[in-house]
Amino acid sequence: xxxxxxxxxxxxxxxxxxxxxxxxxxxxxxxxxxxxxxxxxxxxxxxxxxxxxxxxxxxxxxxxxxxxxxxxxxxxxxxxxxxxxxxxxxxxxxxxxxxxxxxxxxxxxxxxxxxxxxxxxxxxxxxxxxxxxxxxxxxxxxxxxxxxxxxxxxxxxxxxxxxxxxxxxxxxxxxxxxxxxxxxxxxxxxxxxxxxxxxxxxxxxxxxxxxxxxxxxxxxxxxxxxxxxxxxxxxxxxxxxxxxxxxxxxxxxxxxxxxxxxxxxxxxxxxxxxxxxxxxxxxxxxxxxxxxxxxxxxxxxxxxxxxx
Ligand code: HSE
Numbered sequence: 001x002x003x004x005x006x007x008x009x010x011x012x013x014x015x016x017x018x019x020x021x022x023x024x025x026x027x028x029x030x031x032x033x034x035x036x037x038x039x040x041x042x043x044x045x046x047x048x049x050x051x052x053x054x055x056x057x058x059x060x061x062x063x064x065x066x067x068x069x070x071x072x073x074x075x076x077x078x079x080x081x082x083x084x085x086x087x088x089x090x091x092x093x094x095x096x097x098x099x100x101x102x103x104x105x106x107x108x109x110x111x112x113x114x115x116x117x118x119x120x121x122x123x124x125x126x127x128x129x130x131x132x133x134x135x136x137x138x139x140x141x142x143x144x145x146x147x148x149x150x151x152x153x154x155x156x157x158x159x160x161x162x163x164x165x166x167x168x169x170x171x172x173x174x175x176x177x178x179x180x181x182x183x184x185x186x187x188x189x190x191x192x193x194x195x196x197x198x199x200x201x202x203x204x205x206x207x208x209x210x211x212x213x214x215x216x217x218x219x220x221x222x223x224x225x226x227x228x229x230x231x232x233x234x235x236x237x238x239x240x241x242x243x244x245x246x247x248x249x250x251x252x253x254x255x256x257x258x259x260x261x262x263x264x265x266x267x268x269x270x271x272x273x274x275x276x277x278x279x280x281x282x283x284x285x286x287x288x289x290x291x292x293x294x295x296x297x298x299x300x301x302x303x304x305x306x307x308x
Contacts, residue, residue: 001036004111004112005307006033006035006308007031008031008099008102008107008145008304009026009028009030009100009145009148009304010025010030010089010097010100010298011096011100012026012174013094014227014257014260015150016205016231016255017202017205017206017227018209019230020156021152021154022206023140024150026174031089031097031100031101032085032308033101034047034083034108036081036084037081037112038080040080041078041080043080043081043083044059044080044083045062045083045085046083046084047084048085050087051085051087055085062083062085063102063105063129065081065085065105067105067128068105070128072109081109081112083105093264094186094260094264096260098141098183099129099130101129102129102130102133102142103145106146107119107305107306108307119147123139123142123159124159127142127159134184134261136183136184136187139156140260141260143159148163148305149163149164149165151163165213165214165216166300167216169270170218171268171270172297172300173248173269173298174259175265175279175286176263176264176294177286177291177292178293178294179291186262189234190230190234194229202227202228202229208224209221209224221254222254222255223255225254225255225256227257231258238262238263239263240286240288247278247285248278251274251277251281252274253267254270255268267282283295
């Protein structure tokens with residue numbers, strides 16, 4: 001029987017100021033999905049590991065198998081598939097955990113079907129996976145997980161992802177405090193309406209970020225990493241957020257912010273040593289109030305999900 005394994009990386013959505021429209025992929029951690037074709041005519045979920053027993057075991061409800069079903073129905077095929085999901089990152093962490101599972105599964109099934117769809121054509125299926133996971137079909141995790149690099153999602157419907165150039169030599173420190181922040185809850189608390197003057201500040205920063213990446217201007221990237229609309233609300237869900245921000249910037253980070261919907265925070269740096277110092281210092285700050293955390297020093301993944 002034909003089988004394949006695919007890996008999809010963790011992602012940092014929003015890139016601070018670009019709520020639901022900017023995100024980048026990192027080299028690790030990530031999820032692996034294995035698919036095995038069979039003659040049963042049905043999609044089954046036959047293995048999950050690394051989730052602490054928390055993910056749904058029902059194939060209709062688990063994102064990895066659900067997107068395979070939606071994909072097969074979308075291309076008009078009835079095919080038996082056994083799905084195995086190997087989680088390599090924590091759930092509800094803000095690192096794009098659900099998107100890594102759906103993207104790895106979609107890349108794998110598309111490969112087994114002879115690649116009838118391009119990566120961009122897989123995006124709507126991955127976005128439906130996000131809807132299943134948190135109630136909203138945003139693309140700022142799934143687009144960079146599929147395409148790699150930093151992606152601007154100019155429009156979600158129809159989805160219009162624009163891959164931006166990424167300067168060499170950037171490092172990303174991810175620090176995951178062990179507190180539970182479900183994406184649906186972290187979205188629910190945000191305000192529906194914003195003042196025009198705040199919108200002007202925010203879109204100035206989004207444009208600055210895009211210009212910084214396109215012109216390899218790291219100082220511009222750094223000073224555009226500011227979110228005056230959503231961060232002040234979400235920061236309340238993250239222990240010692242502002243102490244960590246101050247420390248990361250003191251240690252030399254270009255910028256600092258919440259990764260996706262949190263609670264993971266990230267710092268972007270130009271220097272691996274600085275990235276490592278931040279990875280050590282921020283968990284120390286959290287430990288003062290007995291919050292455990294793990295940290296990763298990553299590089300930007302420029303190629304996206306891969307068949308293994
Ligand atoms: N843009 C999304 C959010 C990413 O901030 O809610 C999390 O999935």
